[in-house]
Amino acid sequence: MNRFSAWLLAAAGICTMLPGPGAAQSFRQPIRVVVPQAAGGGTDIVARLLAPGLSRELGQTVVVENKPGASGQIGTQQVKSSPADGFTILFAVDHSLIIVPLTTPGVRYNVEKDFVPLGQAVRTYWALSVPASAPYKDFREYVTALKRDPLARTYGVPLAGGATDVIGQAIGKHAGVQTVPVPYSGSGPVIQAVMGGQVPVGLTGLPEAMAVYRSGKAKVIAISGNARSPLLPEVPTFGELGVGGLEFHTFLGFFAPKGLPPAMAQAFNAALRKTLGDPAVLDKIRQMSLEPAPTTLEEAGREVDEASRFWTKSLAPKG
Known part of the structure; x- marks a missing residue:
């Protein structure tokens, strides 16, 4: 073997030890999932439920960190300002990402300009609950009470x-x-106020309403969404009751800072969908009165776009 041939073999050996283009886009260190709500809340519980499966599928430790404050702004802003390297991921409810920037002056992030949707995890609906002792047993009787009794017109949120x-x-x-x-x-204090008769009705997420509905201490008389929830099939939607424009739901999903390499986004989405397919995970999600919502990257992006358009229109100043 001449010197030139030996040099080529040595160079080839060195090249095989260098990271290629794909290696730079893989998860090669622990992943930090930032939850912009307090520990122990619904968002935090779901994040910690999914973390072991994501860790197993991605081959890296997934650590959940809570960064609450300012309706989710603090944690969301922190992720936005992080490098788009896949090691800092946001897990948030659509309210803090989409609605807060539309209703709160000075918010420094925009879901479509600053984040990449990596996939939804779960979704839920808004429920209208009344005390078990309320004189109205359904939504139509509640509307009648609204018309004749000014005291019935307050609602807890x-x-x-x-x-x-x-x-x-x-x-x-x-x-x-x-x-x-x-x-x-x-939502917890709202439900307590409903059960105690301190407010005529309360609007909360369906999981909080389901807890007292099952106990018999409150009744759910209507929910948002474009179809009845399989968790509560006997309760009509607002649309069925003649109240239009309330076909929306609330979702929890994962987001990365804008600029995340597409290969990493695809890898995370695949890991998430596989985790959501685990029967043990599905069972726990349903026990929380949530609906699993596995989505592709395209589906997740489309739903964010649709939600942004809906809330931009719905929250625009009237007049």
């Missing part, structure tokens, strides 16, 4: 603005009266 305002205003318009939201510090 877990947050100010966004979906709850849209629902409350639509109910008021349907009844021909002015409804008044009463903000609480979360």
